[in-house]
Amino acid sequence: MKKVMYFAMALCMIAVAGCKNNGKTPTPVEGETVNEAVEDAAKAAADEAAAEGETARDLALDALDEIKGSAEEAAAKALEEANDAVSFAAVEEKPTFNGGDANGFAKWVNQNINYPENAKEKGIEGRVILGFVVDAEGNVSDVKVLRGVDPELDAEALRVVKSSPKWEAGKQNGRNVKVTYTFPVVFQLK
Numbered sequence: 001m002k003k004v005m006y007f008a009m010a011l012c013m014i015a016v017a018g019c020k021n022n023g024k025t026p027t028p029v030e031g032e033t034v035n036e037a038v039e040d041a042a043k044a045a046a047d048e049a050a051a052e053g054e055t056a057r058d059l060a061l062d063a064l065d066e067i068k069g070s071a072e073e074a075a076a077k078a079l080e081e082a083n084d085a086v087s088f089a090a091v092e093e094k095p096t097f098n099g100g101d102a103n104g105f106a107k108w109v110n111q112n113i114n115y116p117e118n119a120k121e122k123g124i125e126g127r128v129i130l131g132f133v134v135d136a137e138g139n140v141s142d143v144k145v146l147r148g149v150d151p152e153l154d155a156e157a158l159r160v161v162k163s164s165p166k167w168e169a170g171k172q173n174g175r176n177v178k179v180t181y182t183f184p185v186v187f188q189l190k
Contacts, residue, residue: 091179093171095134097164105164109185112160116152120189124150128157128185136176140164146182157185 097105126149133142143162148154161183170179 091170091172091177095138095170095179096168099168105167105183108164109160109183112163113185113187114156115187115189116156119150119152119187123189124153125188126150126153126186128154128187130157130161130183130185132161132181132183133178134167134170134181135178136169138167138169140167149187153185153187157187160185 097108127147128145128149129147131142131144131146132140135141140161143158145154145158169176171177
């Protein structure tokens with residue numbers, strides 16, 4: 001238990017050292033290990049805190065508040081600045097298709113798919129796996145074949161998904177975001 005407590009205090013000291021050092025984290029100087037740099041920074045922060053009359057508890061609480069605030073700000077800023085799409089599984093509010101869910105999209109795809117005649121004649125069946133993005137405006141973009149079956153089936157699956165009507169965009173932290181999907185298009189002869 002003592003080791004955990006000392007480790008937690010050291011982390012708090014590092015955070016305080018970074019905060020009191022104009023936000024810079026401790027870095028080793030030539031010939032010094034990272035551990036030595038961290039230890040030196042923690043000792044300096046503790047000495048400074050003691051000189052100001054702060055207790056270790058006050059120091060730890062201040063450091064935790066700084067860490068929490070910094071993490072929340074960094075996460076919000078990263079989300080705002082990110083151009084990367086959020087995966088369907090991770091997004092807070094999933095995009096919706098015509099007021100429904102992905103099942104509604106699957107029905108729409110099945111209604112609009114045209115089984116290529118040449119593939120029918122050859123008896124070609126299978127599942128084409130597509131990847132696509134529903135962007136922040138609700139448009140389907142970046143449609144690509146992740147696993148194909150046959151060039152004609154792949155092309156038809158791409159055609160249909162690319163022609164998708166607009167979706168209602170997904171949301172993360174109250175903001176519209178791009179959301180990635182992996183979607184199977186099944187071609188089965190009856």
